[in-house]
Amino acid sequence: MxxxxxxxxxxxxxxxxxxxxxxxxxxxxxxxxxxxxxxxxxxxxxxxxxxxxxxxxxxxxxxxxxxxxxxxxxxxxxxxxxxxxxxxxxxxxxxxxxxxxxxxxxxxxxxxxxxxxxxxxxxxxSRPKDSQIAAWASHQSQKVKSRQLLEQAFEQMKNKFKSGDIPxxxxxxxxxxxxxxxxxxxxxxxxxxxxxxxxxxxxxxxxxxxxxx
Missing domain, CATH: 2.30.110.10 (Electron Transport, Fmn-binding Protein; Chain A)
Incomplete structure (x- = not known):
């Protein structure tokens, strides 16, 4: 072009x-x-x-x-x-x-x-809770085989931190x-x-x- x-x-x-x-x-x-x-x-x-x-x-x-x-x-x-x-x-x-x-x-x-x-x-x-969870779920810059695995990790962390403050x-x-x-x-x-x-x-x-x- x-x-x-x-x-x-x-x-x-x-x-x-x-x-x-x-x-x-x-x-x-x-x-x-x-x-x-x-x-x-x-x-x-x-x-x-x-x-x-x-x-x-x-x-x-x-x-x-x-x-x-x-x-x-x-x-x-x-x-x-x-x-x-x-x-x-x-x-x-x-x-x-x-x-x-x-x-x-x-x-x-x-x-x-x-x-x-x-x-x-x-x-x-101060971040939204889902953003806090995403920080736990994502190994930034590392390879991942599929979007599904990333979303599964997010759901796992969401369940882990379903109550109380997220550290x-x-x-x-x-x-x-x-x-x-x-x-x-x-x-x-x-x-x-x-x-x-x-x-x-x-x-x-x-x-x-x-x-x-």
Whole structure:
């Protein structure tokens, strides 16, 4: 299939240095709220997490951003999944949040640190019960012969935890990505997009530079 003629123009708005907050976290919060207000058909908290294996093979997958503040960006996962195993070997990670209706994207470069059991438990207990059961039933990233076997495992766990609180699995938790660079990208006409990179220069110090598109 030839896609060379498939193109669009980006013309919603621009981005100048004076538009940006001094803190990338304040800027991210501003853009995230605007993404929420845009009433996406998909979830604006959906983001790509890119990791690299011990032999240098990159891999990506979509997860949901569950918290952000000046400490970093948080997501949760099975700790025996491919992403978690790769992060333990190599904590360097890249996050990508595409907000197409706003012609924007944010890219986060940093290192992942595992959350404490207390932090993971607090979030796990807030999840719907069926989601908690699914966490117990699924050995994420492992092979399974059929959908039926997966559903059987779910029903078994549902029966096991039919009464009382469901405990946090020992193999389930979360990661906080502590950024060292954060890029804010705004589409512009003629592919002359606006790109600004925040680079950490200290515990609370950030340098902002314009990048060529």
């Amino acid at each position: 030839d896609l060379e003629a498939l193109r669009r123009e980006y013309s919603l708005t621009g981005l100048d240095r004076e538009d940006l907050a001094d803190s990338p976290f304040d800027q991210f919060e501003q853009w995230f709220k605007q993404a929420l207000d845009a009433k996406f058909s998909n979830d604006p908290s959906a983001m790509t997490v890119a990791t690299v294996s011990h032999d240098g093979q990159p891999s990506q997958r979509m997860v949901l951003l569950k918290h952000f503040d000046e400490r970093g960006f948080v997501f949760y996962t099975n700790l025996e999944s491919r992403k978690a195993r790769e992060l333990k070997d190599n904590p360097k990670v890249c996050l990508h949040l595409p907000w197409h209706p706003l012609e924007r994207q944010v890219i986060v470069y940093g290192e992942a640190t595992q959350l404490s059991a207390a932090e993971a438990t607090r979030y796990f207990m 946090l699995p020992s193999f389930w938790g979360g990661f906080r990505v502590v950024p060292n660079h954060i890029e804010f990208w705004q589409g512009r006409r003629n592919r002359l997009h606006d790109r600004f990179m925040y680079s950490r220069r200290g515990a609370q110090q950030w340098e902002v530079e314009r990048l060529q598109p």
